[in-house]
Amino acid sequence: MILLPCAWCGPRDAAEFHHVGEAVPRPDPRTATPAQWRAYLYLRANPCGWTVETWYHRMGCRRYVTIERHTETNEIRTATVAGAAGPAEAAG
């Protein structure tokens, strides 16, 4: 499979990871309407192009990484520890 640059372990085969998916900001559950909450649950951008997503290094360091990947070529542009910077900042 493709190599993913784990922020802790270096480049590892994607088979070691669990693909969590597009990094979608979580709305405030106290104020979100059902439509907004379910948009968070179900709607995704699904681009044919660059996307920011989270992976979990299940068979390695067990850390989450935020990766910028091109969904057609599988090129990887950036990789950061998830949560350290928000996904939007990491991509910028």
Next chain:
Amino acid sequence: MSAGGAARGGGPGPGAAPMRLSPQPGEVIDRSAELSFRWNGRPYPAYQGDTIISALAAAGERVFSRSLKYHRPRGLLTACFHDPGCMVQVGDEPNVRGAHRLVSDGMTVSSQNTWPSLRLDAKGVNRLAGRFLTAGFYYKTFMRPRALWPAYEAVLRRFVNAGSVSPDTAPGRQEKRYAHPDVLVTGGGPAGMAAAVAAARAGASVLLVEEEHRLGGHLRWGGEADLAALGELAARVAAEPGIEVLTNAVTLGRYDGNWIAVLDRGAGDAGAAAERLVKARAKTLVVAPGLIERPYVFSGNDLPGVMLSTAVRRLISLYAVKPGERAVVLTANADGDAAVADLKRAGVEVAAVQDARLGGDVIAAHGRNGVRAVELADGTKISCDLLVTAAGWTAPTALLNAAGNRPVYCPRAARFLPDMASLPGDVLVTGGIAGDGGLAELTQHAAATGAEAARRAGRIRRARWLAGPAGTPRTAAAGHGAEPPPIPVPDLPVDPHPELFAARSNEGMVDFSEDVSATDLLSAVAEGYDSVELAKRYTTATMGPLQGKLETVNAVAIVAAATGRSIAETGTTTWRPPYAPVTLGALAGQAHEPVRYSPMQPWHEAHGAVPLLAGAWIRPDGYGDPAAEARNVRERVGIIDVTPIGKLDLRGPDVPRLLNLLYVNKWSKLGIGRVRYGVMCAEDGVVLDDGVTGRLGEEHYLMSTTSSGAATIWEWAENWLQTEHPDWRVHVTPVTTAYASMNVAGPRSRSLIERVTEGVDLSNEAFPYMHVRTGRIAGVDDCVLWRIGFTGELSYELHVPAGFGLHVWQTLLERGADLGAAPFGVEAQRILRLEKGHLIVGQDTDGLTKAFSAGLDWAIKLDKEDFAGQPELAWQLAGGVGERLVGVQPVDGSVLPAEASQIIDGGRIAGRITSSRMSPALGRSICLALVDARLAEPGTSLTIRLPSGQQVRALVTPHLAHVDPDGGRMRV
């Protein structure tokens, strides 16, 4: 075996190999090693190094198979792996490539799909029907009457042209191998060898992969000069310790990130069982596969005796086999010219040479079971038994396609060329596929390519090993320090070549394996299937065992001509992996599906436990009588091995915040030593998992999950901690397999535990229900004791450091013998929990069951600050709960509805039975069911439809628990 004359092969009797020539320079056969094998029941001689087909050809055989649809006789065409007429069955192995597989002594070979014999094939009658059985004819008929379609199918299946699979084929899988070469060179001809040597000399580790049995490519049959050059190159390869050579190995595919699959076929005569997959993560890939010679399309081009120039040169030079007696040659290039010379050298009478560069052509080959005459454009017929064509070359661009490269058609050279300008940085190309030129030019290009491949590999290696500090943004291709400059690779010339695809008559075979002719393609185009993809799918051209290697370009040319477009405009079909066929056994390798078992499992097996496979775990389902085991728990004391239960050790000041977030209930005020049952939901409100969590210390908790949820919930917790709340101070350590867990349950469980435990006051006042303690059990320190009750009886769940699990288990049973202590299994536990109405997540709930539907109202605290699932649960409560989990008892207690029996109301499905067992305590059937909320009131009469169709009545019980609903038995 007789020594035989120098001019004749040895073997059983003279004349056994009439077409064998005197020794040839460069021949690969070892005449001192004589073998014998059987073909269709008759013995044939061979030499070590012969392929099945070369040995048969030496013996004068010409027909090796019959074609798919028309059952036309087929012979040698290319004399290499990719030869459509040379597929044979060897023993129980179907579809063997007879022109590549080496003969081994005693081998049994037979033709495929021929009856009663290869010579006299009854299905040959199809030939007469040919004009009616055009490509795609089956789309136009067999439609009515519909009931007869299965009968039509059965007839169609009888014509399947293939070997057979025996149900007794022994399973056996080869282990796979990994390789991490800096440079992988695919193709061991002169260019591949030169590239490998140059890369190795530049310091790279190299894996050189060659499809044939030896290195050398076309040099092997090129004549004295070529053989000398081959010797030199091979010596240079052998002298480099950094080159690993794999022969009889083929690169199957190149996947993203230069993840490359190579099939190592093992020894040349080895069968399918020797195939072995090599998986290589190469830093750079050098593609040097050479070119594949292309057949020419003309009437009769599939007759035995029509061969490509490389085929006759291989036969003569490698195997010392005379391809025929009298030949006509159609040549369009230097290799065709060289074939003429080779034929003459081998004593074949060359009756005519048609030079396509001067306008020469061949219109048809005539004959019934083999070529008898060749017809030229002016109508002249020349009698012969061999027609050799050198019509041009096809570039095998599969690996380049996979790397995203789109080859471009060059009309001047009459072939597709790689798009050199748009190759990805980690893929390079050299050799005949990249251009033309003499041997010196090609090896020079290859050497530069190899050196450049090594340089780029070095750069990639440095980039990958550069460790950036964790947590800082880094790009995947960073590099530091001075780098060696790129090595210039000279351009290769591209020589002109006549475009020779199909003769003017527009007849002849395009796909030999699928029996698709030029006429078929033209009909398809006329019917509207006018793109190369549609024409391919309609006629099945290129969809056979060769996957287009010999067929695609001719098909494209014919479709292009028929649609008035150029070949470049028409485009081509997509090469797909694997490049060569590979057995399922090689792809599968050794099975690595480990089974998890607890430290007590050997005891279970020794005591007759019936095994239950649950996920990756094996557990005891029971020990012979689950109902008796359940009764023993209710009346005395039973012990069950529950090691697979997920366990997470949680430490840190913020653990309560995590618990509040994950569970639907409240955790801020859980005292030390106390335990609470919790339910987890996903963000859509659907029940995810349940379990108990206990507080062992100020900042120390132990969480349990379901066994199937162990890994999921750990990941779930980490997801929240790492991505949403990285500021929380919580450490999670999975301890599922660090502890062996066992549940001691029953009225006498306290008595038993007292006998083996030290350091814990076990009285009900000191250690109440839903509390947790640590202490020493059976002499083992650091055990955790929980007072919880899945079974509904007084019970203690023990978590013992795993290494001592078996010891504690045995101690409990020994010390409890007089109390009636006995093991119970998963089935008994299921009965007990069902009597108590305890739900199983994933059985009594499904992928859409939200928490309010699962009888968990009491646990859900909507007034908490954020928890997973909260908004959806609030909306569920507001909008109406929909369905509910209820206890159900069939009116006739002897009826046991199967789980998943549907509940019917007014003709509609209104729910289903989720759990169902006979209750030993009550002596009747008991169930849990999910039903529409309006049917969930206690006392409601339900109709259950049994699988037999019979409908029975049942009543909703007042509680989920059928036995001891107040839970008094757990609290003593």
Next chain:
Amino acid sequence: MQRSTNGHRPGRRRPGYPARYSAFALLRHGLTHQDWPPAWQPRPMKASYDVVVIGGGVHGLAAAYYLAANHGITDVAVLDKGYLGSGGSGRNTAILRSNYLTPEGVRFYDRSIKLYQRLAAELDFNVMFSQRGHLTLAHSDASLRTMRWRAEVNKIEGVSSEVIGPAEIKRLVPYLDVSAAARYPVLGALWHPPGGIIRHDAVVWGYARGAAALGVHLHQNTEVTGIDVAGGQVRGVRTSQGDIATRTVLNATAGWSTLISDMAGVALPIQTFPLQAAVTEPVRPFLGTVIVSGTLHVYVSQTDRGELVFGASVDPFTSYSMRGSLEFIEGLAGHVLELMPSLTKVRVLRQWAGLCDMTPDFSPVMGRTPVDGFLTDVGWGTYGFKAGPVSGEAMAECIATGRTPDIIAAFGLGRFADGTLVGEKGAAAVGH
């Protein structure tokens, strides 16, 4: 007589084919060396159409066909950026079944099976539907329980399915290892006699030919580059071959559905994953049914040409790449040999991939959207081909009458905002 799905009985038109197909016609053409007329003619693209269907696969072509045949709406264009059937329709493993989990699912797919059964006669094109039976193996009691659930719902809805045990499974498939020694022993299976396989390209060609004969225009190699919406209403479509004015657009694409819907400003709950498949060399026929294993994530069938066709579940991460992976073919081979160890010497010939649009509840998104005139027939995940006919029929009715037929009422886009997802998670995952 075709009855529509909610009682509406429109006029019915049979295509007038330039040449009907039959054994007699084959004979006549063979004797006279006469060419067959084209199955469809290329037409010049008009500046406007009543209906534009984006996607020339089975769903789009079936919708166009039924618009014309059932509702007399013939001013229809079907656009495809490649050749007809170049998407999922040409890449699937051609398994048909109706043994779903929910009543609405069973009714829906059963209607499709019934349409498939008479499709060859209706379209005058042999689609080769071989109803040879479909087995879904269960390797755990949880799985067996789900099979029972499906069987019961099927039976109540009038669809033939039953749970059978290892001995019966072995009789149906002698090559299958049903012994307890297997790593994941087979405990039972859901046996579904109406299931089977079909020649997927033929379905596409049959519908194309039928639609074309009724006047529908088929435009291949025509890529949609934009959708014009004004005032919440579709006005037109922009393509690589020119612009088309229209008030009705049907998104019947797979893999590209969010790209197309984005053009109309409609957000979909879809993620695109590659789905891979592979085929072996032909071997003499030995497998007479379709076999699926959910636990082992693999399905197997054998064509009349003798090739074994394999499939598995979608790739583990989203992608628009159809390049395939080695892990897929390795894992697949391992699981096939778990089921049938004697196939160890059979050779894989080719692997390929298509794109699957996965929704949160393994059910499609069909019907109208907040943009007037923009409808979708998307979200088909790994189960789209078997639903081609019923989807085309229902979408044609939706477009023609302006009302959503009952048979697709559960699949509306609005269910996600409402939180009323369809319960098919158990059945659709593997097993197409």
